Amino acid sequence: MATEFAFPDNASKAESAASQEFQTEKMSLAMGPSHPSTHGVLRLQLDLDGEIVTKCDPILGYLHRGDEKIAENMTYNQFVPYTDRLDYLAPLASNVAYVIAVEKLAKLEVPERCQAIRVICTELARISAHLLGLGAYGIDVGAWAVFLYAFEEREKLYKLFEELTGARFTTSYTRIGGVARDVPEGWNGRVEAFCEQFLPILEETLTLLTRNKIFQDRTVGVGIISKQDAIAYGLTGPNLRGSGVAFDLRKDKPYSGYDKYEFDVPVGSKGDCFDRYLCRGEEMRQSVRIIRQAIKTFPSGKWYNEEAKKIFAPQKAKVLTSMEELINNFMIVTEGPQMPAGEVYFEGENPKGALGFFIVSKGGGVPWRMKIRSPSFCNLSILPLVCKGNLVSDVVSILGSLDFVMGECDR
Amino acid sequence: MTAPADVTAALQSKFPQVTSRPSGDHPAFNVPASEVIAALKYLRDEFAYDFLVDITAVDWSADASPRFTVIWHLFSTTNHGYVRLASDCASDTEPVAPTATDLWPAANWHERETYDLLGVKFEKHPDLRRILMWDEYPYHPLRKDFPLAGIEVPLHDPEVAALTGASGKPAPMMGGPFVASSGEMNLTDAEPRAKDESWTESQVKPVSE
Numbered sequence: 001m002a003t004e005f006a007f008p009d010n011a012s013k014a015e016s017a018a019s020q021e022f023q024t025e026k027m028s029l030a031m032g033p034s035h036p037s038t039h040g041v042l043r044l045q046l047d048l049d050g051e052i053v054t055k056c057d058p059i060l061g062y063l064h065r066g067d068e069k070i071a072e073n074m075t076y077n078q079f080v081p082y083t084d085r086l087d088y089l090a091p092l093a094s095n096v097a098y099v100i101a102v103e104k105l106a107k108l109e110v111p112e113r114c115q116a117i118r119v120i121c122t123e124l125a126r127i128s129a130h131l132l133g134l135g136a137y138g139i140d141v142g143a144w145a146v147f148l149y150a151f152e153e154r155e156k157l158y159k160l161f162e163e164l165t166g167a168r169f170t171t172s173y174t175r176i177g178g179v180a181r182d183v184p185e186g187w188n189g190r191v192e193a194f195c196e197q198f199l200p201i202l203e204e205t206l207t208l209l210t211r212n213k214i215f216q217d218r219t220v221g222v223g224i225i226s227k228q229d230a231i232a233y234g235l236t237g238p239n240l241r242g243s244g245v246a247f248d249l250r251k252d253k254p255y256s257g258y259d260k261y262e263f264d265v266p267v268g269s270k271g272d273c274f275d276r277y278l279c280r281g282e283e284m285r286q287s288v289r290i291i292r293q294a295i296k297t298f299p300s301g302k303w304y305n306e307e308a309k310k311i312f313a314p315q316k317a318k319v320l321t322s323m324e325e326l327i328n329n330f331m332i333v334t335e336g337p338q339m340p341a342g343e344v345y346f347e348g349e350n351p352k353g354a355l356g357f358f359i360v361s362k363g364g365g366v367p368w369r370m371k372i373r374s375p376s377f378c379n380l381s382i383l384p385l386v387c388k389g390n391l392v393s394d395v396v397s398i399l400g401s402l403d404f405v406m407g408e409c410d411r
Numbered sequence: 412m413t414a415p416a417d418v419t420a421a422l423q424s425k426f427p428q429v430t431s432r433p434s435g436d437h438p439a440f441n442v443p444a445s446e447v448i449a450a451l452k453y454l455r456d457e458f459a460y461d462f463l464v465d466i467t468a469v470d471w472s473a474d475a476s477p478r479f480t481v482i483w484h485l486f487s488t489t490n491h492g493y494v495r496l497a498s499d500c501a502s503d504t505e506p507v508a509p510t511a512t513d514l515w516p517a518a519n520w521h522e523r524e525t526y527d528l529l530g531v532k533f534e535k536h537p538d539l540r541r542i543l544m545w546d547e548y549p550y551h552p553l554r555k556d557f558p559l560a561g562i563e564v565p566l567h568d569p570e571v572a573a574l575t576g577a578s579g580k581p582a583p584m585m586g587g588p589f590v591a592s593s594g595e596m597n598l599t600d601a602e603p604r605a606k607d608e609s610w611t612e613s614q615v616k617p618v619s620e
Contacts, residue, residue: 060542060543061541061542061545062542063543064543064544064619066552068528068553069552069553069557069559070559072560104435105435107435185502192452229460229516231461231488232515232516232517233515233516233517234462234463234464234517234521245488247462248490252488252491253491264524288516319583341436342433342434343432343433343434343439343495344434344436344437345436345437345464345465345484345493345495354464355463356464356484358465358467358482358484360469368469369469369470369553371465371467373464373465373481373484377524378517378520379518379522380520381519381520385516411541411544
């Protein structure tokens with residue numbers, strides 16, 4: 001079979017398989033929900049003709065917890081820990097996106113120091129999520145070493161997260177109108193030191209894949225998503241940018257002071273798995289750039305909004321000494337922060353794409369309806385289109401390149 | 412963040428029944444169900460709102476009428492602005508809305524989710540199955556008359572159900588962080604720590620060995 005060693009091309013692959021003299025067999029295959037390449041609990045109901053996928057039907061919901069229902073039954077502050085469990089590979093970024101949405105409803109502005117802390121958090125979370133995506137993708141297509149490199153760096157990030165938030169994984173760091181606590185002394189320096197040593201390691205890690213013949217064979221020309229399809233299916237994040245659409249909310253709809261930082265938005269040219277991989281690699285470099293600028297211009301001042309006292313829990317010392325603060329604290333805990341009625345929608349540029357919160361408030365401490373627009377959910381909706389006509393082994397490659405997380409997809 | 416004035420004006424001159432909707436941020440419009448698809452198409456083709464962000468619905472409580480409102484969010488990848496369209500469903504018991512799958516394939520899963528969780532049927536949708544809950548699930552959990560704890564349902568797999576006699580039980584909500592009422596039970600009974608009567612103000616709390 002001459003095409004075996006040629007540059008991978010889906011159309012010719014399908015054609016050559018169809019024209020072979022050997023008989024293929026049609027079958028239906030359930031890939032997942034516990035399949036290593038589905039990165040969680042996703043089931044793909046595949047119709048196969050030999051090794052070629054003729055139909056792909058993703059079955060979701062194995063991780064559905066009813067987060068939106070839960071949100072309707074608890075106060076705004078109480079929901080922060082639940083946002084950790086959306087994209088559990090980058091909880092800090094989800095924390096930030098959620099509180100900005102609520103602050104929009106409450107019409108709160110946070111001080112510059114708080115904004116800078118949030119930017120550093122989001123970008124560190126992005127590096128951490130992309131590292132995991134990279135490592136897991138490496139394993140999917142047969143490059144184990146990348147995973148080990150990536151996880152060593154993630155461990156360092158976890159140490160930084162732990163120092164900042166008290167938790168390695170479920171950070172719950174942001175509060176409405178601020179963050180839970182100021183950055184510890186010397187933390188910024190340690191973040192800078194991390195960046196310093198991270199860049200050469202990132203280059204080394206990416207070298208393991210970028211010019212790797214096996215990796216290229218598995219990804220170049222596989223799972224091509226055109227610009228039009230990417231927009232039509234609502235893809236966001238590196239998956240959209242890999243298809244050549246320079247859409248990045250940090251640039252196009254700046255929030256939390258992103259307009260103050262200089263960074264580039266990498267875009268792909270072909271829209272294949274390799275382009276999406278390259279975009280993620282470059283995004284990590286850009287994240288380091290943003291973090292360095294944020295640390296260099298790190299503002300002094302408060303790390304929470306003074307006006308947010310009615311929403312943001314009062315200082316513990318004051319609660320214990322002042323009658324008014326004690327009453328206020330009691331009201332916040334029992335009834336929740338009093339919010340104005342209204343409808344707001346905010347989405348932030350998370351590692352996986354645009355994570356949006358649509359909040360309908362009738363006033364009071366509890367949202368009437370909160371819809372979570374999850375990027376992984378939208379990104380997966382293109383699977384039936386992009387998997388069709390590919391080999392089963394390419395489905396693994398495509399799944400890895402879409403870099404989704406089911407906690408967020410199923411909510 | 413206000414609407415480009417021409418969008419509001421143009422939309423309202425083309426569709427006279429469109430009214431402005433109160434919104435905390437982006438321009439928002441109330442659109443009658445019969446004109447939603449035409450309005451979405453108009454916004455997409457004439458005003459470059461080419462990106463369908465989200466489709467969802469709101470249940471305004473079991474006694475409200477109109478009870479369900481379907482919400483569309485669009486984004487423009489060239490002008491970088493959002494727009495929100497809202498349309499009330501005529502029926503409170505069997506809500507229906509028109510499908511946008513012909514305009515954006517992305518609408519497919521959003522509409523399936525809205526149907527699954529809120530029971531809004533999208534007319535002419537090519538594949539209106541449940542997406543998060545399983546196909547046989549009898550309720551629409553995000554409706555306001557659906558309790559937070561859930562309702563007992565037969566197991567997904569009838570064979571397993573017959574063999575084990577098990578079923579999907581409501582979640583035990585007592586003592587949880589929820590604002591919703593924890594049911595009939597007295598809070599003192601619900602909170603195990605409150606039942607500890609081995610110590611009072613006059614009697615010292617026993618120290619465990």
